[in-house]
Amino acid sequence: MKRKPLSPNAKCPCGTGRKYKSCCFGKGFHFLVDEDGNISRDVPLHPEVEKLLPEIEKEFAQRHGRPMGPGDRIFDGIDVEDVTRKMVDAMRATGVAPAYIYAYEKTGLLLTEDNRHLMQTKDVEEFEAAMDEYDAEHGDDLDP
Numbered sequence: 408m409k410r411k412p413l414s415p416n417a418k419c420p421c422g423t424g425r426k427y428k429s430c431c432f433g434k435g436f437h438f439l440v441d442e443d444g445n446i447s448r449d450v451p452l453h454p455e456v457e458k459l460l461p462e463i464e465k466e467f468a469q470r471h472g473r474p475m476g477p478g479d480r481i482f483d484g485i486d487v488e489d490v491t492r493k494m495v496d497a498m499r500a501t502g503v504a505p506a507y508i509y510a511y512e513k514t515g516l517l518l519t520e521d522n523r524h525l526m527q528t529k530d531v532e533e534f535e536a537a538m539d540e541y542d543a544e545h546g547d548d549l550d551p
């Protein structure tokens with residue numbers, strides 16, 4: 408099916424309620440729309456996930472008894488809770504700020520300066536809101 412770029416004046420698909428041109432337009436990915444009005448992104452995978460892909464495919468085959476096909480969702484291949492737990496342990500061990508870890512656990516996202524432009528505005532805002540929430544509850548531990 409043919410896909411064309413989403414109009415900059417359309418409502419942004421990420422869900423902020425803003426216009427595409429003043430939201431996710433110009434980031435490192437594009438929103439495309441097909442003839443039926445279905446919207447998709449042209450960057451299907453997060454770069455970090457792409458790195459893990461061979462492992463995910465192996466686990467998928469083990470869990471489902473067949474190789475992963477194009478219609479399968481990536482997260483059907485992994486135990487998301489298990490991955491989250493391992494990530495949190497690794498972050499604690501390396502001294503990552505607790506507010507950041509909290510935001511990761513809450514949103515399932517990992518916001519960095521490197522991938523910020525690949526994330527939808529709504530996801531970025533959700534992550535930052537979670538960090539603020541943690542700081543509001545626990546105070547800013549960094550100040551003496």
Ligand SMILES: [Zn+2]
Binds near residue numbers: 419
């Ligand atoms: Zn957006």
